[in-house]
Amino acid sequence: MTALRAGAGRILIGERLLPQTGDKCRTVGLLGRCAIISDSNVAQLFAACVSKSLVSSGFRPILITIPAGEKSKTLKQAGAICEQMIAAGLDRQSFVVGLGGGMIGDISGFVAAIYHRGIPHVQIPTTLLAMVDSSIGGKTGVDTGDGKNLIGAFHQPSLVIDDLDVLKTLPRREFNQGFAEIIKHAVITDAKMFRTLQSWKVGDATALQTLIKRNIQIKSRIVGRDERDKTGERALLNFGHTVGHAIERAGNYRKFLHGEAVSLGIVAACTISMKKAGLSVDQRDAIVDLLRGFGLPTGLPLKFPRKKIFNAIKFDKKFEGGKVRFVVTPRIGTGRITHDVTLDDIREAVKQL
């Protein structure tokens, strides 16, 4: 097992960690009652193990299960969870355990942030995307009809438990989408990790543990410089996301998983990087090949409504006066933020997808 620090919290990475949940919660000083918040798929698989471990360490957990899928990440659902916690008598000394992927991480973190004006949050991410991305950085929130994550709060988890064993039940497509964020981290900060990924062997648990640890370090380091997303440094993590988010929105959040949309966004960002930052054709091709190697999409279906992508980009709050804050890569291992990318540049790159 490896232990890392991120802000005031601890992150544990290893195998067979779920049965030690109670022990680990004690180690970080948690006490009393807690709510395990999970989704209908994940609860069936892992809630009994987590609950048993908490009980044997003297905690008194209740289990709250919500339907799986992004449609559950709403203010209404967060309110219903809070009401169940109130009914069960959870108080200011209690804590929340979020057991699931990024959807559960976001809504359980939001509940922890608002319940009694903030109680501790333990995250047990069960998707690769949640381990390397959404469980790091303290962004929590819910969606509204107008867009994703429009309501939320910063709330850093006290403890994150990354148990590699849980990934064994994750469907292949869900597993692969996590690699879009990993490849993003490699492109913007770490050429060595990029080369490791080029010779990646599926099923090597030790290599996967090292990879997850490296990605947590990269994201924590960037977030640590700009925890509240104020100075612009955290924006580096948006590489591939301006177009990626617009594609997700244009596909009504159904056509592509988040990581798949980000993969397409990375391809578009590479096209723009060739024009604006001197990225070489060879390096652009290497990035596209790597994404494809992990089963991620690198081109849009012919009939995909590209016009909807442009409309969604205009909706993006990062757009000011016709120009957008855009992340480019001049070469693999380096990312930087630029302000001289126009809507036309993006339109051109999307046309080529």
Ligand SMILES: NC(=O)c1ccc[n+]([C@@H]2O[C@H](COP(=O)([O-])OP(=O)(O)OC[C@H]3O[C@@H](n4cnc5c(N)ncnc54)[C@H](O)[C@@H]3O)[C@@H](O)[C@H]2O)c1
């Ligand atoms: N807070 C952040 O910084 C941040 C960053 C990136 C993404 N996000 C959010 O994360 C969410 C996406 O996360 P996600 O891709 O993990 O999706 P998800 O949580 O919806 O999980 C995807 C699917 O996999 C299932 N699942 C999860 N773990 C499983 C397991 N071990 N075995 C079998 N099935 C399992 C879930 O039930 C669900 O059906 C979005 O809401 C996005 O906004 C947040």
